[in-house]
Amino acid sequence: MSHNTFGHLFRVTTWGESHGPAIGCVVDGCPPGIRFTTADIQADLDRRRPGQSRFVTQRREPDKVKILSGVLPEDDGETLVTTGTPISMMIENVDQRSKDYSDIAERYRPGHADYSYDAKYGLRDYRGGGRSSARETATRVAAGALARRIVPGLVVRGALVSIGEKEIDRANWSWDYVGHHDNPFFTPDPKSVPVFADYLDEIRKAGSSVGAVVEVVAEGVPAGLGAPLYGKLDQDICANLMSINAVKGVEIGNGFQAARIRGEENADEMRAGGDGKPVFLSNNAGGVMGGISTGQPIVARFAVKPTSSILTPRKSIDRNGKDIEVKTKGRHDPCVGIRAVPIGEAMLACAIADHYLRHRGQTGKGE
């Protein structure tokens, strides 16, 4: 990825900071003739929106998306159809709590990018995290909502599989439960909810934070997307996921577990399917073999670190190179990994949409 654009044929450019007038993205290379409504995009945005439970930041942002270009309205007044030209989407920033940032402007918060920004740019937008604010991820979700519509039959879903030391029990996995209104965690395991809630309440009250692991799965991906070595589908998925704030690790299929086992255990065996295609007897590969999709579900996971905005005083320095102590007040997510679920889905969908178009370009194969 170069600069703030990702994708090769389905390309997304994002812009905006926490405390400017708005954030947004430009989706370029979208096929013409894709039909959707603003409400479709909004539905995905609403899943990521802050302030929906006590476990996420209390910033109140309606996150209303405006579609500014690249579409023709149809006669029903709701449906938009893509024209093949760049689709610009914008979300205005509303709840920018006015406060005095002069304090933060001169201090380097540990675990934040304050020092590294200054080392790079010589200045930084210290208001609410600037470009690094989690708000930026709303634009990814908007782009992803379009990406989901490119590949016929594609279904992309995500779930939280652990918070700190607490893990779900995979035996209880229910995709239906992930979106349930009683589920503030995107967890697929109903039994994990009270465990996560108690754990996070304790962390929140202590003014602390904790990390999480998110799993994203794409079904309906045709075999053949990707490339052997550098435009590997799994590589581009991992790069997309690594581009999310606070992500420290990514894996595909059994991931790091593959390093522990033997060839016999790892290689997914095949049997003939009725249609001449293979039926795989396992999916350690996570749906990608040699960088190219196999037709199995694509499975990836990523690790989100705990936010460094915590109440405990921490050792640091200021811009003048003096030792200080820092503690961060404000509205923060005790576990930013929770809201990362729809973001991860969006980034996965964008990678697949891009490779779908690239594959069609090089080989002429669509559906």
Place this chain on the structure above:
Amino acid sequence: MSHNTFGHLFRVTTWGESHGPAIGCVVDGCPPGIRFTTADIQADLDRRRPGQSRFVTQRREPDKVKILSGVLPEDDGETLVTTGTPISMMIENVDQRSKDYSDIAERYRPGHADYSYDAKYGLRDYRGGGRSSARETATRVAAGALARRIVPGLVVRGALVSIGEKEIDRANWSWDYVGHHDNPFFTPDPKSVPVFADYLDEIRKAGSSVGAVVEVVAEGVPAGLGAPLYGKLDQDICANLMSINAVKGVEIGNGFQAARIRGEENADEMRAGGDGKPVFLSNNAGGVMGGISTGQPIVARFAVKPTSSILTPRKSIDRNGKDIEVKTKGRHDPCVGIRAVPIGEAMLACAIADHYLRHRGQTGKGE
């Protein structure tokens, strides 16, 4: 990454298969005036070369690199100086054991990309792995040998930290030992050698294979390289590592461990250094904060799966969609992760060199 080119200003394009006449790469965007010798490149290639112990493939390839363009010879007859134009490097394939591949041509080996290649391209170069052959990685090592010379003071090293279930003891870490002539594993822990040797001998004799984890570290990286979100330094490092054959997961700093711990534990505290720069009290971030280098050592790890070329018969299908059993004979690495160490170093060096030039371009800052 698009196609077989990676990097934005320091760009590498690789080409070649296992059984063609040669493999190679073109390094484009290299600064002018970099001095090196062919022997410098060769030294790195020799570290990756097969056939150096019983724990790696017995294919015998001298891997002699030829520099075809982009350099001016100096009067000493050895030193080459880069001119700023594309540097083409080629390695001829020598030991292509002649054999009948018609068998493999019609069969899909489990865990290999045979099926996915056919699904994508409608045909594949089945001879020795084709483009997916580990041979291709020699060209990365050659490019990396140049990349190491771009950033003044940069030192990039790697080590094997686990093979299958066996891990090193970090208390014994010795960088000096990694390159020791008695160390066939690139392990930094001398005491791990007999453990790894016994373990791998058993696996090799069983015709099996096993995965591994490699850690790569870059020291001397100036603060400021990278970008907040999409051109993140850690993201480009991870994408580079994921582009290596058989890699299934990547992480930066404490990686997946960050998902398990709290903000107080994770955020690296700082104290004032004598030079106005911070001294970090830990390096959980792995040298990258908010996508931008902090001046600390950059630390990344990647998981390599076990090769699927094993003697145990496995269930599969052929091109006609018939059930078959496959076992793979031939010269294979029982643990391909071992030779991945210099490859990982090279990919890390390339990412850093690229971001060094990009940072200089955008901000005008050199070392």
Place this chain on the structure above:
Amino acid sequence: MSHNTFGHLFRVTTWGESHGPAIGCVVDGCPPGIRFTTADIQADLDRRRPGQSRFVTQRREPDKVKILSGVLPEDDGETLVTTGTPISMMIENVDQRSKDYSDIAERYRPGHADYSYDAKYGLRDYRGGGRSSARETATRVAAGALARRIVPGLVVRGALVSIGEKEIDRANWSWDYVGHHDNPFFTPDPKSVPVFADYLDEIRKAGSSVGAVVEVVAEGVPAGLGAPLYGKLDQDICANLMSINAVKGVEIGNGFQAARIRGEENADEMRAGGDGKPVFLSNNAGGVMGGISTGQPIVARFAVKPTSSILTPRKSIDRNGKDIEVKTKGRHDPCVGIRAVPIGEAMLACAIADHYLRHRGQTGKGE
């Protein structure tokens, strides 16, 4: 160029159509610390704005630019300083005359992209030219206003050198006159104004249109920008100019004239300057030799075709493949080449800014 993004380090992505809510651009890779005001951008936009004389379209658009991201406000309330993150600029569409486009929707206007759009996309935004509307060029001018600020000492200017059969007299060239309030043509030759006025009045009254040639000149470009063959500075300038609507030809320096003359006449001779740099005795090369700037002024020209929106009935077909006659009513520029002057300047400035950063990245050389 790929998609709607141009530039490699200084990258511009534009979006928007004539009849959507807004148009805009994202400038990515801008160095941090560049100071400017919204009024600076607006001044350039006002030069391109329609409705300023009877020789251009009467559409009334205030073209007020909004800066949405990538800047920090300084205490004076006016100055903005770039942070190094993407700068999003938006211009709302105001004067979208409501009318019934169903007529045009079904007809292919000769000389317009109606047929080719349908051939590509299967549908098109027929309202006011859609993506091909000259309105889009406002976003280029906004981006160019930033680009002008990247290279210290850079001055980019443009002038109209011919309209249809009428040419300026280069002996009368006055840069000062180009921006004179009595000069509706961006012509550098005061004596050409009545000639152009009479000529265009006749054309306008006839419901016709005519082409033009624009010359753009950049002074203060340091020697060394560009590359020998593929990232040639003149090539990227020409590509930028060719990306403008209705441009059919581009040339650098003496351009097509170089094809007519001999080596002795063409090669620019040099004498030693006081500072060790050459003084060139002519500038046939247009400031670029072997793809790399020489320090002389960069001179390029581009040909703009007459708009095809004319009152004379012309033979065409409709979407059903039936023969029709088309004449185009509406508010159109009798000579779109006039307003192309600030657009050409902007595209030249963008190319130079990009190569300035690229040169600095590869070689470490600043001004």
Place this chain on the structure above:
Amino acid sequence: MSHNTFGHLFRVTTWGESHGPAIGCVVDGCPPGIRFTTADIQADLDRRRPGQSRFVTQRREPDKVKILSGVLPEDDGETLVTTGTPISMMIENVDQRSKDYSDIAERYRPGHADYSYDAKYGLRDYRGGGRSSARETATRVAAGALARRIVPGLVVRGALVSIGEKEIDRANWSWDYVGHHDNPFFTPDPKSVPVFADYLDEIRKAGSSVGAVVEVVAEGVPAGLGAPLYGKLDQDICANLMSINAVKGVEIGNGFQAARIRGEENADEMRAGGDGKPVFLSNNAGGVMGGISTGQPIVARFAVKPTSSILTPRKSIDRNGKDIEVKTKGRHDPCVGIRAVPIGEAMLACAIADHYLRHRGQTGKGE
């Protein structure tokens, strides 16, 4: 274009200098299943090869191409089939006349890139033009030979339409004559041969040189390739042509002539064709409307300057900033424009192949 790579899906990276061991290119993104022979590539190379008449340089290079990767040999021992992986092609340099270049190393030849190279890189490969040598264009021809095979039914041809002050008579145009063995000029006008021959003989004997204009035409291009504004087909064609050494201007269709005429004259009228597609009554647009192909032949022209390697002494300076006189001995083309014909064809073919794949990717439309 960035660095030495061009194209977005059909990508070509070239490398090599006049006096290194070899030159070459890597074609990446080529569709799988394209069948060709080395002789097919060689046939195009032979058209560009030097030493074939007294009107071109007498350097003797066999220009034998080697295909190093990306293909599978078929059983006939001649046919190669592309696998979809990078195709590396190499041409060894044979006739590098050994001579003392120390003279040129210290002198800046007027009209050459000697000074600008030094200004950029601080050093240069002064041997035989280095990267700027016309030899490099052989690699473009090799890539173009593949590109011609991507679009079914595509025919790309070129012709010389003027040398210095001498122009062809278009009434005599014969494509068949261009390749005639008695035609050393790629001229389509048989009657122009003695005129060009006399003219060039005089120039050659005077140790001078002269420019030329080349026209390239592509037939069989489906409607719909390109994009409205930035990925315009004509823009990418012009950028490809401008990337050729010594090219100073490019135009599409009637080009600069469009700036002189009125809308009624310029817009190509249409009548209904039998197949629902339009029949155009003229082709001023050169086959591209609004950046997108119309199905008409694509016509472009480019101006080649006279080589600056001439025997007449010219004023210049040396690396120490001293005034000198320079005259260039050696084997040079009196009119480099002649051999530019197959090069222009190749660059046109590459642009079309790339957009064909891009169009197929975005829209799913094949031929």
